[in-house]
Amino acid sequence: MENKNESITRQEDDFAQWYTDVCKKAELMDYSSTKGFIIYRPYGYAMWELIQKDLDARFKELGVQNVYMPLVIPESLLQKEKDHIEGFAPECLVATQGGKNQLEEKLIIRPTSETVFCDHFAKIISSYRDLPLQYNQWCSVVRWEKTTRPFLRGSEFLWQEGHTMYETEDEARNDAITMLNTYDDCGRDLLAIPFVKGKKTDKEKFAGAEETYSIEALMPDGKGLQSGTTHYFGTGFAKAFNIQYLGKDNKIHTPHETSWGVSTRLLGAIIMVHGDDNGLVLPPNVAPIQVVIIPIQQKKEEVMNKANEYYQTLKKAGIRVKLDDSNNTPGWKYSEWEMKGVPLRLEVGPRDIQNGVFVLAKRNTGEKIIVKDDELLSKIDELLKTIHTEMYNKAKQYLDHHMTRVNSLEQLQDALDNKGGYAEMMWCGNEECENKIKQLYQATSRCMPFNQKPFGDTCPCCGKKADKVVLFARAY
Amino acid sequence: MENKNESITRQEDDFAQWYTDVCKKAELMDYSSTKGFIIYRPYGYAMWELIQKDLDARFKELGVQNVYMPLVIPESLLQKEKDHIEGFAPECLVATQGGKNQLEEKLIIRPTSETVFCDHFAKIISSYRDLPLQYNQWCSVVRWEKTTRPFLRGSEFLWQEGHTMYETEDEARNDAITMLNTYDDCGRDLLAIPFVKGKKTDKEKFAGAEETYSIEALMPDGKGLQSGTTHYFGTGFAKAFNIQYLGKDNKIHTPHETSWGVSTRLLGAIIMVHGDDNGLVLPPNVAPIQVVIIPIQQKKEEVMNKANEYYQTLKKAGIRVKLDDSNNTPGWKYSEWEMKGVPLRLEVGPRDIQNGVFVLAKRNTGEKIIVKDDELLSKIDELLKTIHTEMYNKAKQYLDHHMTRVNSLEQLQDALDNKGGYAEMMWCGNEECENKIKQLYQATSRCMPFNQKPFGDTCPCCGKKADKVVLFARAY
Numbered sequence: 045m046e047n048k049n050e051s052i053t054r055q056e057d058d059f060a061q062w063y064t065d066v067c068k069k070a071e072l073m074d075y076s077s078t079k080g081f082i083i084y085r086p087y088g089y090a091m092w093e094l095i096q097k098d099l100d101a102r103f104k105e106l107g108v109q110n111v112y113m114p115l116v117i118p119e120s121l122l123q124k125e126k127d128h129i130e131g132f133a134p135e136c137l138v139a140t141q142g143g144k145n146q147l148e149e150k151l152i153i154r155p156t157s158e159t160v161f162c163d164h165f166a167k168i169i170s171s172y173r174d175l176p177l178q179y180n181q182w183c184s185v186v187r188w189e190k191t192t193r194p195f196l197r198g199s200e201f202l203w204q205e206g207h208t209m210y211e212t213e214d215e216a217r218n219d220a221i222t223m224l225n226t227y228d229d230c231g232r233d234l235l236a237i238p239f240v241k242g243k244k245t246d247k248e249k250f251a252g253a254e255e256t257y258s259i260e261a262l263m264p265d266g267k268g269l270q271s272g273t274t275h276y277f278g279t280g281f282a283k284a285f286n287i288q289y290l291g292k293d294n295k296i297h298t299p300h301e302t303s304w305g306v307s308t309r310l311l312g313a314i315i316m317v318h319g320d321d322n323g324l325v326l327p328p329n330v331a332p333i334q335v336v337i338i339p340i341q342q343k344k345e346e347v348m349n350k351a352n353e354y355y356q357t358l359k360k361a362g363i364r365v366k367l368d369d370s371n372n373t374p375g376w377k378y379s380e381w382e383m384k385g386v387p388l389r390l391e392v393g394p395r396d397i398q399n400g401v402f403v404l405a406k407r408n409t410g411e412k413i414i415v416k417d418d419e420l421l422s423k424i425d426e427l428l429k430t431i432h433t434e435m436y437n438k439a440k441q442y443l444d445h446h447m448t449r450v451n452s453l454e455q456l457q458d459a460l461d462n463k464g465g466y467a468e469m470m471w472c473g474n475e476e477c478e479n480k481i482k483q484l485y486q487a488t489s490r491c492m493p494f495n496q497k498p499f500g501d502t503c504p505c506c507g508k509k510a511d512k513v514v515l516f517a518r519a520y
Numbered sequence: 521m522e523n524k525n526e527s528i529t530r531q532e533d534d535f536a537q538w539y540t541d542v543c544k545k546a547e548l549m550d551y552s553s554t555k556g557f558i559i560y561r562p563y564g565y566a567m568w569e570l571i572q573k574d575l576d577a578r579f580k581e582l583g584v585q586n587v588y589m590p591l592v593i594p595e596s597l598l599q600k601e602k603d604h605i606e607g608f609a610p611e612c613l614v615a616t617q618g619g620k621n622q623l624e625e626k627l628i629i630r631p632t633s634e635t636v637f638c639d640h641f642a643k644i645i646s647s648y649r650d651l652p653l654q655y656n657q658w659c660s661v662v663r664w665e666k667t668t669r670p671f672l673r674g675s676e677f678l679w680q681e682g683h684t685m686y687e688t689e690d691e692a693r694n695d696a697i698t699m700l701n702t703y704d705d706c707g708r709d710l711l712a713i714p715f716v717k718g719k720k721t722d723k724e725k726f727a728g729a730e731e732t733y734s735i736e737a738l739m740p741d742g743k744g745l746q747s748g749t750t751h752y753f754g755t756g757f758a759k760a761f762n763i764q765y766l767g768k769d770n771k772i773h774t775p776h777e778t779s780w781g782v783s784t785r786l787l788g789a790i791i792m793v794h795g796d797d798n799g800l801v802l803p804p805n806v807a808p809i810q811v812v813i814i815p816i817q818q819k820k821e822e823v824m825n826k827a828n829e830y831y832q833t834l835k836k837a838g839i840r841v842k843l844d845d846s847n848n849t850p851g852w853k854y855s856e857w858e859m860k861g862v863p864l865r866l867e868v869g870p871r872d873i874q875n876g877v878f879v880l881a882k883r884n885t886g887e888k889i890i891v892k893d894d895e896l897l898s899k900i901d902e903l904l905k906t907i908h909t910e911m912y913n914k915a916k917q918y919l920d921h922h923m924t925r926v927n928s929l930e931q932l933q934d935a936l937d938n939k940g941g942y943a944e945m946m947w948c949g950n951e952e953c954e955n956k957i958k959q960l961y962q963a964t965s966r967c968m969p970f971n972q973k974p975f976g977d978t979c980p981c982c983g984k985k986a987d988k989v990v991l992f993a994r995a996y
Contacts, residue, residue, distance in 0.1 A: 074640060077597050078627060081590035083640055086655070089587050111565050114557035115591075115629070115660055115676055116613075121553050137592075138617035139629065142664040143610050151554060153591070153615065153629070164550060164559055173846075179562070184591055184659075188618040200591055 059265040067194040070324045080192040080199030090332035098234045108178040113160045116151040125284045131251020135187040153186040161207040162285035180206040195312035203307035209299040216300035220274040223304040224257045227272040236327035236435040242491030247475045254278040260490045263316045266464015268490045268517035274304035324385025328428040336381045337367045340393030452504045466517045470510035472503035490515045535741040543670040546800045556668040556675030566808035574710045584654040589636045592627040601760045607727020611663040629662040637683040638761035656682040671788035679783035685775040692776035696750040699780040700733045703748040712803035712911040718967030723951045730754040736966045738919045739792045742940015744966045744993035750780035800861025804904040810840045812862045816869030928980045946986035948979035966991045
């Protein structure tokens with residue numbers, strides 16, 4: 045058994061090391077024998093299951109149907125859309141051998157599945173009656189990455205990928221926005237993470253897409269984290285794959301496509317946005333354990349009886365609760381469940397029982413509250429909601445305070461170097477300025493926020509006319 | 521849009537072709553551009569989701585935790601257990617290239633994950649306090665098969681694989697039986713399929729296992745279908761991977777291991793066991809749509825109002841219901857939803873409304889029942905239960921009637937050739953007799969049923985002493 049009390053690196057000493065420490069010590073993941081391929085341990089995987097459950101219900105409410113597509117893509121199929129293969133070729137894992145024989149054609153382990161979806165769509169779409177198609181799959185994808193970090197960038201990660209086909213451009217464009225809003229809702233309700241929603245510049249958009257939209261989150265080290273994307277493809281793939289339908293007008297048309305995805309990168313966002321020097325701090329709705337009960341002097345029968353009674357009551361009420369009756373000391377248990385970020389700790393000892401009370405400790409603030417025995421359910425219900433709101437508001441405040449308007453490259457550099465977060469800049473729309481800023485300051489354009497409020501008309505980088513607000517940041 | 525009314529091959533004309541027709545025409549799957557890798561279409565995948573939901577809840581009730589392990593296994597890791605690699609080497613898909621470079625070590629796309637689980641277990645197990653570990657993952661695996669058939673044998677299939685470690689042999693052996701019973705319960709309650717439970721002979725057991733147990737189902741063409749297996753590994757893998765723990769006795773011990781899995785092969789079992797010449801017949805509990813409402817003369821407002829009212833009422837009650845208000849004729853709709861095996865069809869037309877009734881048609885028997893308007897929920901609830909029981913009983917009767925005791929090789933051949941199903945035979949325990957029977961009659965030993973009732977003491981194959989009852993069958 046590992047000792048959970050081992051101290052972890054402090055955030056201010058080395059944020060990157062703090063992150064890795066938490067991933068390991070909170071038992072979210074472990075490294076496997078293959079570089080870049082991690083093991084999702086039960087506690088980390090349970091968080092992913094809660095995200096899946098939330099999103100899957102939202103998707104189905106919108107008419108999305110789940111499917112499962114092959115893990116492998118024949119090389120020739122992946123090459124059908126030119127921009128797409130250019131984007132993905134450098135990071136593909138390639139199978140060349142089946143059983144004892146060389147394969148006739150190389151098989152690519154899917155880095156994303158646009159091509160296999162389109163290959164299938166070409167077979168099943170023939171009439172407007174077949175549209176829209178809103179498909180999604182939950183799976184893993186492989187991208188051969190040189191530098192990897194748990195959950196943030198890996199050679200394999202878990203995700204969902206939605207792929208749709210619509211009759212009209214409007215419907216498809218609308219779908220890309222609807223799904224982005226769906227991710228944003230999940231951030232607000234489940235992850236307690238505020239996102240900036242916006243459109244990617246041409247330089248940063250997905251290989252093969254006409255438009256890419258993204259949700260961007262801000263980490264406490266001042267770096268941005270792209271947390272999900274949706275794409276409008278126009279008819280590019282559909283034409284490459286010869287997908288057509290007979291319209292209501294009895295003419296042949298090409299359908300309009302979108303795709304959208306979020307991944308286990310969201311776990312990385314949760315860890316960083318909310319965590320502290322004692323470890324994870326989990327938002328209640330994505331916490332595998334919402335309340336942990338720690339009996340004080342658990343050898344006393346009345347203590348264990350009371351602890352069990354609380355456990356049963358909470359469990360019956362649908363609260364995700366754990367009773368820690370292991371032989372460790374209460375102090376040891378406190379540290380362990382703090383490391384694991386359990387939102388509420390319930391302590392109950394002989395004196396509490398005499399007084400008809402128990403103690404609740406909030407993980408996010410450390411605050412301790414004495415609660416009357418008969419207020420168990422109502423108080424816990426209330427506090428779980430309060431904690432969620434507090435955590436969301438804290439993250440929102442941090443985001444708002446790290447959004448800096450800049451009117452010159454000097455101000456841009458100052459914001460990036462001394463404050464962190466997003467630098468809001470007027471931009472001419474020219475990729476050369478993005479390249480220059482990347483080269484000079486190691487910052488990239490994160491998105492052009494939907495909420496565009498121009499505050500000037502000149503691009504500080506080239507001095508030309510600017511009409512777009514764009515966010516620059518250093519990013520994961 | 522495909523024409524669902526196209527006739528399918530009749531079972532008695534060509535059962536194999538009937539099966540493929542149903543898989544395609546009921547839109548359960550489609551072929552992909554890679555041989556042996558199928559696409560799970562929404563209707564087929566929804567069935568798998570219902571199986572997942574049922575089993576996952578049963579697993580968690582037993583203390584099992586979900587994890588996710590890497591998709592790839594370094595060649596050297598897969599080779600650590602000798603029997604295991606011998607079993608799987610001929611059917612591995614192998615990646616040799618990452619990005620633009622040759623890999624330093626070949627990566628095997630997981631055919632099963634014993635080795636990666638053990639590699640991880642070695643890191644996280646050190647004390648008896650760490651045990652038991654009951655892990656499971658839902659994923660796909662790849663086995664490079666020459667001959668493939670939808671759901672029954674594929675180069676990629678979806679499954680769950682449980683992997684556990686226990687302190688004692690008893691606990692581990694008990695786990696292998698418990699999980700087999702769990703699968704059997706799922707067959708009884710969800711799939712309406714009776715299984716024969718038993719132990720595999722040494723010849724048929726899993727590569728690396730000490731014991732393999734299986735659930736075996738009987739198909740209407742008289743062939744057996746192994747539908748799930750559980751394995752007791754002893755300490756073989758644990759020793760190969762150097763997994764040890766410090767016991768309560770303060771001594772070093774080696775833990776005992778099991779693994780267990782079922783796959784999308786269960787979909788194949790459902791299709792074959794219950795299907796008929798009109799297509800799928802789905803047990804209500806695994807039917808993505810349990811009731812389909814077909815309005816008669818749907819242009820009349822009162823008809824659509826009533827159909828909508830029924831739809832809302834059923835949906836609110838948690839019934840999986842679909843209202844088919846497409847422009848197709850009622851007859852066309854009947855055929856389509858019969859093909860898709862929807863357990864109950866609800867018809868409602870102007871005359872029914874006048875009479876305060878509607879009509880229910882049972883897919884499994886074709887029976888039509890006139891029901892009073894106010895008995896909607898109670899009658900449908902009752903009929904869904906009845907249909908499940910009828911379907912289970914029919915399959916059980918078929919199984920019982922195709923279990924033939926044989927006392928000679930002639931009787932064995934007669935049973936296999938003329939009746940189909942399982943031939944129950946006394947067996948000496950010698951692999952040579954299994955080989956001979958396989959060579960002569962293309963039949964394999966399916967299992968030694970738990971319910972052993974010896975009916976002789978001589979092996980009909982070699983004439984030597986026999987004390988085991990074994991089932992022989994031709995099998996998928």
